[in-house]
Amino acid sequence: MTEANQSPINLFDMKAQQALIRPEIDRRIAAILDSGAFINGPDVRELEEKLAEFAGCGHAVGVSSGTDALQIAMMAEGIGRGDAVFLPAFTYTATAEVPLVLGATPVFVDVEPDSFNIDLEDLKRRIALVKEEGRLRPRAVVGVDLFGRPADWPAIQEICRAEGMFALDDAAQAFGAALDGKRLGQWGDAAALSFYPTKTLGCYGDGGAILTNDAGRAELYRSLRTHGEGKTRYAVERTGMNGRLDSLQAAILLCKLPLLEDELKSRARIAGWYAARLSGHVVVPGEQAGATSAWGLYSVLLPDASTRERVQATMRDRGVPSAIYYPKPLHHQPAYAAAHAEGLRAAPPLPVSEALCDRILALPMHPYLDKAQAARVAEALTAGL
Numbered sequence: 001m002t003e004a005n006q007s008p009i010n011l012f013d014m015k016a017q018q019a020l021i022r023p024e025i026d027r028r029i030a031a032i033l034d035s036g037a038f039i040n041g042p043d044v045r046e047l048e049e050k051l052a053e054f055a056g057c058g059h060a061v062g063v064s065s066g067t068d069a070l071q072i073a074m075m076a077e078g079i080g081r082g083d084a085v086f087l088p089a090f091t092y093t094a095t096a097e098v099p100l101v102l103g104a105t106p107v108f109v110d111v112e113p114d115s116f117n118i119d120l121e122d123l124k125r126r127i128a129l130v131k132e133e134g135r136l137r138p139r140a141v142v143g144v145d146l147f148g149r150p151a152d153w154p155a156i157q158e159i160c161r162a163e164g165m166f167a168l169d170d171a172a173q174a175f176g177a178a179l180d181g182k183r184l185g186q187w188g189d190a191a192a193l194s195f196y197p198t199k200t201l202g203c204y205g206d207g208g209a210i211l212t213n214d215a216g217r218a219e220l221y222r223s224l225r226t227h228g229e230g231k232t233r234y235a236v237e238r239t240g241m242n243g244r245l246d247s248l249q250a251a252i253l254l255c256k257l258p259l260l261e262d263e264l265k266s267r268a269r270i271a272g273w274y275a276a277r278l279s280g281h282v283v284v285p286g287e288q289a290g291a292t293s294a295w296g297l298y299s300v301l302l303p304d305a306s307t308r309e310r311v312q313a314t315m316r317d318r319g320v321p322s323a324i325y326y327p328k329p330l331h332h333q334p335a336y337a338a339a340h341a342e343g344l345r346a347a348p349p350l351p352v353s354e355a356l357c358d359r360i361l362a363l364p365m366h367p368y369l370d371k372a373q374a375a376r377v378a379e380a381l382t383a384g385l
């Protein structure tokens with residue numbers, strides 16, 4: 001077989017999935033076009049019920065994006081000026097952007113070299129340093145379940161409880177992941193989901209949700225996403241925002257949600273194929289006792305930046321895409337330089353986050369990748385080493 005005859009490999013693939021559910025999507029969209037219930041229609045409420053059921057949590061509140069999910073969750077706690085929000089330096093920018101937008105100060109915490117998630121010892125150390133410097137109040141920890149792998153939620157919750165802090169799960173890359181048999185959405189005080197198209201559950205535009213077991217918080221989130229409205233539409237109880245999920249996106253998510261359980265199994269199977277072919281050549285994601293990853297992304301570690309460059313070029317030549325999440329730790333981004341300097345005047349270094357940015361490489365990961373394709377990815381990668 002020549003290269004030209006081989007099926008193309010995509011980093012993500014929304015087409016294969018769409019082919020399975022296209023008639024249902026068309027039917028649901030047509031129903032909304034006929035009804036005219038574009039905002040706050042019955043599809044949004046149905047989706048919220050099904051999301052809560054899937055996650056095993058009390059409440060789900062649909063919102064306009066993962067970023068807005070984080071923002072509404074923090075607004076509900078009154079997080080703002082003078083507050084320190086602890087979050088990993090190795091994550092997507094949205095995690096750090098939100099506290100800054102609210103006037104709070106992100107305090108960057110290093111991550112663990114194997115899980116890529118927030119380092120608990122470093123977290124405790126930085127909370128103590130913030131208290132010592134005495135300028136900011138430690139208010140919240142945002143744990144990110146990076147690449148789909150759950151952070152150490154029992155430990156994060158314990159730290160937050162001891163310090164009277166809010167525990168927010170940025171589960172944007174991890175919907176479907178579980179810890180000790182409990183899905184994300186049951187951990188932390190609230191969890192933020194993103195339905196950006198390439199996430200484990202994605203819509204065809206922007207969308208998100210906040211999951212929580214706390215009925216009071218869920219009610220606040222519903223108010224905040226609709227301009228802080230009270231019991232009636234024109235009672236404005238608090239400063240909110242326009243953060244609603246629209247009915248068309250909810251309808252698309254309702255078509256996709258029934259596939260998710262099997263898709264998560266496929267992702268885990270693909271991760272197994274990669275691990276079998278790549279361990280010994282590169283550092284592959286390790287097992288974590290009690291945790292089930294959602295495999296939102298599959299990232300390996302190469303020895304250094306120049307090897308990574310060579311490997312990416314070899315893969316590209318063989319028609320295999322790859323990507324770098326993330327090329328720079330957040331504390332090195334111009335947008336966060338001032339906040340980083342302000343958060344802790346004597347900030348310890350963040351060596352793990354910095355080193356990972358030079359070595360990390362994401363491979364194609366989507367539920368419709370077959371075993372032969374996974375083998376081609378692994379062959380292309382090892383050929384470049």
Ligand SMILES: *Cc1c(COP(=O)(O)O)cnc(C)c1O
Pocket residue numbers: 065066067068091092094095144170172173193194195196206207208
């Ligand atoms: C995607 C993502 C977000 C933001 O989600 P949007 O829906 O794009 O706003 C936040 N945090 C992390 C870790 C993400 O990967």
